[in-house]
Amino acid sequence: MEKSLKSIAELNKKQFSKRQAIIKAGIEIITEKGFHCTKISDIARKANVADGTVYLYFKSKDDLMIKSFDYLMTAKLQSMKEMVRDIENPLERLQKFFALHVKMFSSNPHIVRYITIELYQCPEFSKEKEIRTMLHEHFNYIKQLYDEAIEQKLIKPINTKVLIHIIIGHTEQMLREWIHSDRSFSLAERAEDFAEILRYGTRF
Amino acid sequence: MEKSLKSIAELNKKQFSKRQAIIKAGIEIITEKGFHCTKISDIARKANVADGTVYLYFKSKDDLMIKSFDYLMTAKLQSMKEMVRDIENPLERLQKFFALHVKMFSSNPHIVRYITIELYQCPEFSKEKEIRTMLHEHFNYIKQLYDEAIEQKLIKPINTKVLIHIIIGHTEQMLREWIHSDRSFSLAERAEDFAEILRYGTRF
Amino acid sequence: MEKSLKSIAELNKKQFSKRQAIIKAGIEIITEKGFHCTKISDIARKANVADGTVYLYFKSKDDLMIKSFDYLMTAKLQSMKEMVRDIENPLERLQKFFALHVKMFSSNPHIVRYITIELYQCPEFSKEKEIRTMLHEHFNYIKQLYDEAIEQKLIKPINTKVLIHIIIGHTEQMLREWIHSDRSFSLAERAEDFAEILRYGTRF
Amino acid sequence: MEKSLKSIAELNKKQFSKRQAIIKAGIEIITEKGFHCTKISDIARKANVADGTVYLYFKSKDDLMIKSFDYLMTAKLQSMKEMVRDIENPLERLQKFFALHVKMFSSNPHIVRYITIELYQCPEFSKEKEIRTMLHEHFNYIKQLYDEAIEQKLIKPINTKVLIHIIIGHTEQMLREWIHSDRSFSLAERAEDFAEILRYGTRF
DNA sequence: CATGAATGAGACTTCATTCAT
DNA sequence: CATGAATGAAGTCTCATTCAT
Structure with a gap:
């Protein structure tokens, strides 16, 4: 037995x-x-x-692709959300959330390419509602943080979609160069420079 | 005759x-x-x-891809550079240059997917020095404008690499969503929001 | 197990x-x-x-061609050499070797066409050093037997290259006709006639 | 007009x-x-x-091949036959005929590859009776010379088929090596060695 | 007669997927 | 469950041949 x-x-x-x-x-x-x-x-x-x-x-190569994405993201996104759950100030929460992203992307540089390019090569993906939804929800969460910060007048009233694109986009570019240059610069330093621009760009 | x-x-x-x-x-x-x-x-x-x-x-499918890209881009990029050549103030020139980009992308939505996704699917692309160079030069041109602006103390002394990554990255993300959402929003509006963040983020 | x-x-x-x-x-x-x-x-x-x-x-059609040739030849050539190894008199060894060839070609009529024509149609062949070497060595072995026989004054001093060409050439022609005529005559008989001409043509 | x-x-x-x-x-x-x-x-x-x-x-690529062969050979073979027509002794005639062959091949090295290899690559060739006939007749002419010589007891009574195969075969092999070795040896010399072996091999 | 752009059948080869072991 | 040899559909590309000019 x-x-x-x-x-x-x-x-x-x-x-x-x-x-x-x-x-x-x-x-x-x-x-x-x-x-x-x-x-x-x-x-x-x-x-x-x-x-x-x-x-x-x-079931298929497509299925592997989609399940892989799920594996990559779901747990990580969820845990990140939980780690900032108790921070009251939305800007601080955002900052922390943001730092977690940089950390996650840095230690999983694959994710970016997965999300932004490879997923779209998989014919089945576009039919796969779940994943699109998951991504959408995640981005939406960041958007919500910003929206909250805007509401509390901690930052200027800005289109938060733009913010999302700035963050994701910069991260991708930075990581891409980082990879191509054989990690020849400090991600944390760059991230700090980036955060400053964003801070100044969004404050009143 | x-x-x-x-x-x-x-x-x-x-x-x-x-x-x-x-x-x-x-x-x-x-x-x-x-x-x-x-x-x-x-x-x-x-x-x-x-x-x-x-x-x-x-010569091949790859060749068609690369030639198509050339057809889409070369002339357009060149003409945009020429259109801002006579603007003295580098910041203004930058602003105009950006506006031209938005306009071009808006009226040639195919370019976006080409630049951001498809080009990277073409095995020959990575070997094709010309195009990579063309894109690189283009981004470098923007970097130069910023360097000039910094030199003239029009903006804060900022790591221009970070700026480039922000710009390229945001543009790519914005365009990608634009495509995926079937052009459901105004590029010009978004670009304006973006420009404002950047303006505030980089000024003294 | x-x-x-x-x-x-x-x-x-x-x-x-x-x-x-x-x-x-x-x-x-x-x-x-x-x-x-x-x-x-x-x-x-x-x-x-x-x-x-x-x-x-x-790997490819070319590869199949080259491997087929190897399959046809390598073992056979080697075993033939071994079968005559212990015959002291070079002329006798030659005769035996010769008989083995006729036998081999008779039971593998494909080989001849392979060696003399098809191999040269395979683009990859010319790059394939091994096979060219193998053929060359084989022909060289026959040449050596003749050279030895000449040295021991068992036959006239004759250009042994010519002998090789006579042997290979006659064999090919004979087999070609044999195939085209649906094996309407006795190979052994013809081979005997041929051997006699050669014997008389090369003796002192 | x-x-x-x-x-x-x-x-x-x-x-x-x-x-x-x-x-x-x-x-x-x-x-x-x-x-x-x-x-x-x-x-x-x-x-x-x-x-x-x-x-x-x-009509086609095949047709060009066949017509080219005709262009290369017909006239030449005919004229060679005519050049030996008046030699009474069949053995001498044979000798002269051979010499003419060597001369022709030497000054038209393309013919060799054409006859021995390329012709057999042309799918239409095997159906093309004319050319096969032409080649056949040519070889037959040589056979007749030998038969005549045998009849006149100038040489031993030998299977003339074997003789033809020896001659054709040796010629082909010799020429093939000649081509592959970039004409690195004298055809005339080899032909002389060959003729001697044949002479001794066929005399009483 | 001459042209050469256009055709399209068909070749080689790849690789996701299956299934007998 | 695991294997990996086998499958065969499908794609890229070639090139002999045609035909409108």
């Missing part, structure tokens, strides 16, 4: 780790070579599984 | 229009379906030519 | 036989229709595999 | 020279690159005509 339970646990763990290995391998290679230039066999090899195994966990 | 001249003219016109038809069809379909999901036969059909004809005008 | 071993054996056998089936089909059709007129799908159909399967075993 | 005649003459000359230019260009390029790697447009360019023009003079 005990043995059987243990086996199941191990099995689950194995399954879990195999699924996860595939997702991680997928993210890494797709980010590097692009969705269409990434072959299932590349992913399988990197994940140390057989090609066919990929199809035990995912 | 007259006939001969006419023939040549007609011939050129025909050739020109066929090449152009292929480029236009290519841009349209690639913009809609993405580089990898666009088949040469799709383009050929839309351009009303045989598949093989595409290869009379372009 | 036993089962596992058996499985591996079966797997190898299957793989082996599939690869071999493709090579055999390739040789047969290429020999019949020529390298350029032979389509991969022809070969695949004859080998009872899908078109794509060919590419699991060979 | 005179003018008209002249025009027609010129026209004919032009036509003639154009057809001939195409044939010559074809032979040159096919010999160099092989039948299948030679494109009609290559030939047209070298012949200074438009692609379409080739089809005014030849």
Whole structure:
């Protein structure tokens, strides 16, 4: 009995780790070579599984893409939200949230390319309501923080969509150069310069 | 003699229009379906030519992509630079230059997807020095304007790399959303909001 | 354990036989229709595999050609050399070697066309040093036997290159006619007539 | 009237020279690159005509191949036969005939590759009775000379088929090596060595 | 006759997906 | 569950041939 339970646990763990290995391998290679230039066999090899195994966990390449995104984002976004939940002042909350983003993107540079480019290469993605919604909600959360700050007159009344685009966009560009230049500069420093411009640009 | 001249003219016109038809069809379909999901036969059909004809005008699918981009951009960028050449004040020049960008992007929405996504799907692109250079030079031109403005103490001494990343990044994000949302908002308005943040963020 | 071993054996056998089936089909059709007129799908159909399967075993059509040649020749040439190794008298060794050639060519009439024509149709062939070397070495071996015989004054001092060309050339012509005439005559008989002419033509 | 005649003459000359230019260009390029790697447009360019023009003079690429062969051979073979017609002794006639062959091949190295390889790449060739017949007749002529020599007891009674195969075969091999080695040896010398072996091999 | 732009059939090759083991 | 050999649909590109000028 005990043995059987243990086996199941191990099995689950194995399954879990195999699924996860595939997702991680997928993210890494797709980010590097692009969705269409990434072959299932590349992913399988990197994940140390057989090609066919990929199809035990995912319906298709598209499905893997979408599930990978989910894996990348959902937990992280959620935890970030929770980490700033108790900060009262919306501007401070924003600043913290913002710092968490920089940290997350820095330690997961893949995400940016995933969100901004690769996801759109996956034919199934556009039909996949869930993910579009998830992204939308996340951006909306930042927007809400800004809206709140505006309401409390902590910053000027500004189109918060613009703010979102500035933040995401700058982050992407910065990371892209960072990667291409082999991490030749300090992300934190740049982020600080950026934050200052934004602070001045949005205060009364 | 007259006939001969006419023939040549007609011939050129025909050739020109066929090449152009292929480029236009290519841009349209690639913009809609993405580089990898666009088949040469799709383009050929839309351009009303045989598949093989595409290869009379372009070495490969990649080549068509790159040439299309050139067709979209080169002349436009050049003419924009010339239009602001005579504005003395670098900040004003910058402002005008930005406005021109917004106008251009608004009337050539295809360009956006090309720059921000599709170009990066084309395997040959990364090897194609010319285009990368063209884009790089263009961004550098903006950087120079800022450097000049800093020198003339019109704005704060700011890491202009950060500025470039903000501008490029925001533009890309804005345009991407614009495309994805089926042009549901005014680029000019957004650009104005953006410019204001930047103005405040960089002034003394 | 036993089962596992058996499985591996079966797997190898299957793989082996599939690869071999493709090579055999390739040789047969290429020999019949020529390298350029032979389509991969022809070969695949004859080998009872899908078109794509060919590419699991060979990098390209060129590669199949070169590997086929290797399959046809390497082992055979080696074993023939070994079979005559212990014959002291070079003329006798030559005679035996010679007889082995006739036998080999007779039972593998494809080889001749491969060596003399098809190989030169394969664009990759000229780059493939190994094979050119192998052929060269083989011809050189015959040449050496003759040189030895000449040195021992068993035959007249004759340009051994000429001898090689006579042997190879006659064999090819004979086999060509043999094939075209549906094997209407005895190879052994012809070979004997040929050997006699050669014997008389080269003795003191 | 005179003018008209002249025009027609010129026209004919032009036509003639154009057809001939195409044939010559074809032979040159096919010999160099092989039948299948030679494109009609290559030939047209070298012949200074438009692609379409080739089809005014030849039904197809195959047809050009066959007609080229005809152009290369017919006249030459005929004239060679005539040059030995008056030699009474069949063995001497044979010797002279051989010498003429060597001379012809030496001054028309393209012919060799044409006869031995390229012709067999042309799908239409095998159906083309004429040419096969021509070659066959030519070889038969040699066979007749030998038969005559045997009848006159100038040489041993030997299977003349074997002789033909030796001659054709050796010639082909020799020429093939000659071509592949960039004509690095003297054909006449080799031919002399060959003739001696044959002489000794066939005499009483 | 001459042109050469246009055609389109068909080749090679790739790779997501399946399925027998 | 896992494997990976096999599949075959589909895409890019070539080039002999045609035909309007």
